[in-house]
Amino acid sequence: MASAKLPENRWAWVEVDLGAVRRNTRAFKALLRPRAQLMCAVKADAYGHGAVECARAMLSAGASQLAVATVDEGVELRRAGLGCPILMLNESPLESVGTLLEYQVMPSVYTTDFAFAYAEKAVGMGLVGKYHLAVDTGMTRIGVLPEDVVEFRRMIDFHRGIECAGTFTHFATADVIGDWDFRQQGSRFSEAVAALQGAGLETGLVHCDNTPGTVLHPEFHFDMCRAGIGLYGLQPSETCAPRISLEPAMSVRGRVTRVVTPAVGEGVGYGLTYRVVKPNTQIATVPMGYADGLARSLSNHMDVLVNGARARQVGRICMDQFMFAQDLSGLRGYRSVSPVQHGDVVTVMGRDGDEFIGADEIARLRGTINYEVTCNFGIRLDKVYV
Template sequence: MVQHRCPDTRWSWVEIDKGALRRNTRAFKEKLEPGVRMMAVVKADAYGHGAVECVKVMHAAGADQFAVATVEEGLELRRAGVTWPILILSEPPMECVQTLIENDIMPSVYTPEFALAYGECAAAFDKVGKYHLAIETGMTRIGVGWKDALEFRHSIDFHRGLSCAGTFTHFATADVPNDWTFGLQYRRFTEAVAEMRAAGVDCGLVHCDNTPATVLHPETHLDMCRVGVGLYGMQPADSTRPHISLDPVMSVRARVTRVVYPPVGSGVGYGQTYSVARQNVQIATFPIGYADGLARSLSGKMDVLVHGTRCPQVGNICMDQCMFAVDVNTTRAARPMDEVHYGDLVTVMGADGDERITAEEIADLRGTINYEVTCNFGARLEKVYI
């Protein structure tokens, strides 16, 4: 029987399976030809999984570099002793250039004002500021226009404080098979890189593949691939599912903090949106709510797992707690099961026995994507690594 460790201070937590994370990292690394590097994306605290611990596992399993979204995320890794290359996947505010130089964190660059301020700061410290040039090819989000990349490089390459460590773009539709926009973006990117190289410009590591492109388009792997959500055991799209097997890394658990047999007709929760309709129904409470990432919009729509059985969540989800109903064994029970007791394990996401609730199931109920589900759960719930 699996033993689930929980925090001493609150009976709710996320479990992070380091073995699954290791297997997923190796699965992606095996898709790359020798010499192609892998940049693991650990922004948003590794999609809610805990960036510092995940980086250690990923590097041991084959990840070469790491990508974050903010300066503070990069600093967290440096403070934890991470020495491997770190890239910020956007151009941060100009005011932070000294912090970047002092901590050897590479920014994405796409404005001359930032690039030159960064170079000036690096030169003042007798250092060279490494950066990756972001090229806009059709995502319409960040980057230098693909037709303007060479001119941009000419405008900043005179500075002795700058060194281009990489050149990249980001695909908008890599998960769509035979998509015209994907092909157009790739052509624009490779044309921009070819033009710079023909002019004698060093592009550093050239990379464009996100998770779905890494799986579906080996011809576009180039020098490095940026792998994100797949590392955490979540498919980026249905199109990738037949091509790579992944193990979910995060589970969300709790323990029952109260259980009662309320009288028939009793209401449950704010607004009394659920009413106990018959005898032999237990209402159990556990300490996870919308402040922990369990969206209030899931109220009355989702299940939890207890004793390997699905139980319906009932009443409005509260900020820090919610309730579920148990039809204790009767001939009229919709989902008959044994009594639930104080301290029993509740699985909000993950496996219990033969049943599993996935991030995709929760995302579908919320009308969102699996990425958001794990990011939300990882924001407040304590992490337990197994």
């Protein structure tokens, strides 16, 4: 449980263990050769964990650069006093290039219109705008095609307002061992980098390995690796789990706001999708719902932890609240050693005693991935750093 001061205005919160973030960062850094750098993805508010606080923890643990997805995410880090290189992993609207330059957030570049707008604005501000060249090696999302990289660079490099600080691609199947598409992407990227170097063009830092790539494919570490979800203690795939030990950094908790013991047959929640089937069953309410990232699709399918044991969530999850049942009948099932009381701490994700509910368990029930689970919880809930 949190040792820090809990929120005063609401009995629902996210706990983030910054010690775990630092240890995970060191675990990834230890995979790299001595001169290779580690870029940490803190986009989407650090996957729901809090970008500024996590970025500071990562930098203190040996990371050297950060990656974001939007202009505002980069600006937030700069306004917090972080001075390391920051890469935005795409292009932004042309109207934003002045902000990128003002706050020294490097964009990814893959269209001439953006490159020229960025360069012209830089000259007008008396600056040189650094960027990373994005190469589309097969994911078909962003980037210049490998066969076009030399021509593209020659088209934009004449401009004195820009400077290439890096060249990168993104793997689609780095988590699949022995995958043909991964090998093809790696080959295309290596050939594109070789073509740029052969043409006498500066590549800057060469990077392509994402979280699973960093773990599984050291042959593509190059000058830098970009780690994301693993920094927060979540495995990107089952193939990575045996190769690196990680500690989940996020827990999600609330406190009971109401406890009643309804008669058998009484319903719970919208639509009365659950009815009490045993006498002496407590129904407890927690002020957390789908607006906080607890997906409505989990209704009547998930467990929570209370007093060190599992209890079943019942009824439809509401926008701001959910209910769970505690069976005190003495029969087998979901029950704890003591009744639930007003103010009891309820763990939606995390550890309570010997029991643990992780993002992967919730993701399986939702039919999604752990990335989405943590991002969703980080949207509205207050964060407590421990």
